[in-house]
Amino acid sequence: MRIKIRVWLLLSVVIIGIGVFLLPKFTIAKDSLEDIISSVKVYIEALYYVRNAYIEKNLDNKKLEYESIRGMVKALDDPYTEFFDPKSFKTFTEDMQGVFGGVGIRLESKDGKILVVSPIENTPAHRAGIKPGDQIVEVDGQSVINKPLDVVVSLIRGEIGKEVKIKIYRESEKKYYEYTLKRELIEVPVVEYKTLKNNIGYIKFYEFTQNSPQKIIDALKKLEKSSGLILDLRNNPGGDLRSAVMIASMFISDNDQVKTVIKNGETKTFTTKGVVVYRMDRNQNLYGEKVVKGLYRWNKPLVVLVNRYSASASEILSGALKDYGKGILLGEKTFGKGVVQTIFTLSDGSALKLTTEKYLLPSGKDINKEGIQPDVIVEMAPENVGKDNDIQLEKAIEVLLKQLSKLKEKEKLVLNKK
Template sequence: MVITKSRLVLGATVVTLSTIAITSLINHSRGQALFKASPKELVDEVWQIIYRQYVDGTFNQVDWPAVRKEYLNKSYSNPQEAYKSIREMLKKLEDPYTRFMDPEEFKNMQVDTSGELTGIGITIGQDEKTKQLVVIAPIDDTPAFKAGILAKDVVLEIDGKSTKGMNTNDAVALIRGEPGTKVRLKILRNGQTKRFEITRARIEIHPVRYSERQTSIGKVGYIRLNQFSANAAREMQDAIRKLENKQVSGYVLDLRGNPGGLLQSSVEIARMWLDKGTIVSTIDRQGEQDREVATGRALTDKPLVVLVDKGSASASEILSGAIQDNNRGVIVGTQTFGKGLVQSVRPLEGGSGLAVTIARYHTPSGKDINKHGIDPDVKVELSDKQRQDLWLHEREKLGTLADPQFAKGVEILGKQAAQNTTTSNKN
């Protein structure tokens, strides 16, 4: 199977769905028939994909040929035995983003073309040091968001079951469920435990929201990007063009709480803001770089501020890193999540699937942000209370001058406009 850029994602496991576009799925019934004949073939298929594509040629210091011998010497009488062995095999890599999905889990990862999802609306990952399940970000206006779940919350229990030693696939299976049913989460936040009971729902997600804000420096375009889904670039293009027609003086692009998504979506959106320069470099196991660059087709050159926080991950970090390193705009907020790995998702025989880490990405200046993130140019911290009040109880203030990070962005835009006027007068 040829891997295209539309299938490359940036290391986030989404509880409601995946933002992965998979277009050439294996015929399910045919795959099941083949799989029943030889479960061992699936074990070897997964081993082979890791052997050919995994980002680290040492397999994180694991003797991968010995692993193959170990697991192919076993007998498998049913699919579940093979699934268990595959998960054990992948666990040896100690990479939470390289993961196997059984048919049901893989089906749940696929993008629903109607745009309607079922779940509570959080993005989760596994902390590479502690191995704990961590909330990357709640998705705007979803049950988890409205309940008060925050980025970096540690998920301790799901419906009373401890998550210690649990992988993201198992967590997803427990959190999912029919609309109207409830799930109970025990969360650790800043040393304190909190309990939430959240009702699952059908969720319609539009990745881009925008508006014109009247400020002391004139009209400012405010664009909030929730995730880098397949239709995010189209919606972003529409937002910029409409705001340009309103003759805004500058832009505030809000990536706070954006957990990422498709690599190509982040590249396409970066090209709307950057007229020239490198956007991102991906480095595979041979050290070969695939550079994405601007194409001279930016939709605007007006002053730009980008808002980020600890929930801004992966594709959000690519976009903010490209803007920062090319001096296209000013990054405001707090340090981002720190996820610099690229996954490819593969359908397997029997309807199952595999996500495998195939590359690392660097910002244009060569920074590897994995486990560190993007440092803002201007740091503006919000307390947990401020964040909860702003994002949950006083939502109407988000993206207004009552929002401290947005207000700082407007202040910066005003200074940039003044500098541009001074330069213009000198010329």
């Protein structure tokens, strides 16, 4: 009886704590405080017995707490929802800043596998020969299969100059490879640009960070004398949603419109004007992210390169450009990540990245697990991006030149009529 009394005393403390931390944020929450307390009653009882009756006294209580949260997150069966302990959350925020100690690989979690989206050029991973699509299976001898993405990233990153051993599986060759890499200061490139033959502008866009829109504006201004533009989103894993909206606003105006069809139980059809992406919450409420006015505008022909590792914000941008007819998509079907995550910081410096919404293209298309089919399909191994045998880029140049040729013909017809 005394044990049960103690359990309920502990539970009452938890009730007070939950009231302090949750109620101010979710005053209109679906689940009441009483519902939440009732749902964790058995967990609190189990935790009490583990901490007070387990044979070993010196338990790592913080580890018990974090692993309990990870177990809850895993039960959601959502590859994009993650719990970050304080160290992992620091790694995550470093990603947004773009500077950290590591080996230079962009990673994505899919079906319990940690896959290389792309190695960053001139980094240890790139020089060693790690390729897009490689599966990370071990880090320093520790299996990472079915491990959360943040845990794997924190294992790979670390002190500059220290070595890390990475074992990968390459599906295309059915072989395992092991690499010993020395960590370096990694500065993630966001945008690279140049002028190709026939005065074609080219922008390689690596990742959507908070400073990406200004980087793209700077590149567009440098290329404004180009006759047309190739925007390369291949192997771009996405990132900041707001950045995607702002960059789309450089090509789409608030007067552009498209027919929208929402299929959600019943079919709704309406006209969308100047919306880059729709967000839909758990209650099926729809929110339109409209174009941002006053940004630099590009009005010349555009081809957008995409592949199987163009994901998330890359799909928001490329999908909006396709829906409004602002550019020709070329390459292969995109990754298919059509959900939005929100970061909730917790009281001890840890954080929860939780899927809170899904997004729909301006046309109403739900691309989650489906991806976007390009207008011109050109299949190519992801590791050939930027190489001499980059047939997708060659085809993009060909398609853009045809577009420019058609424009010249139209201009001639207009002049002849005058």
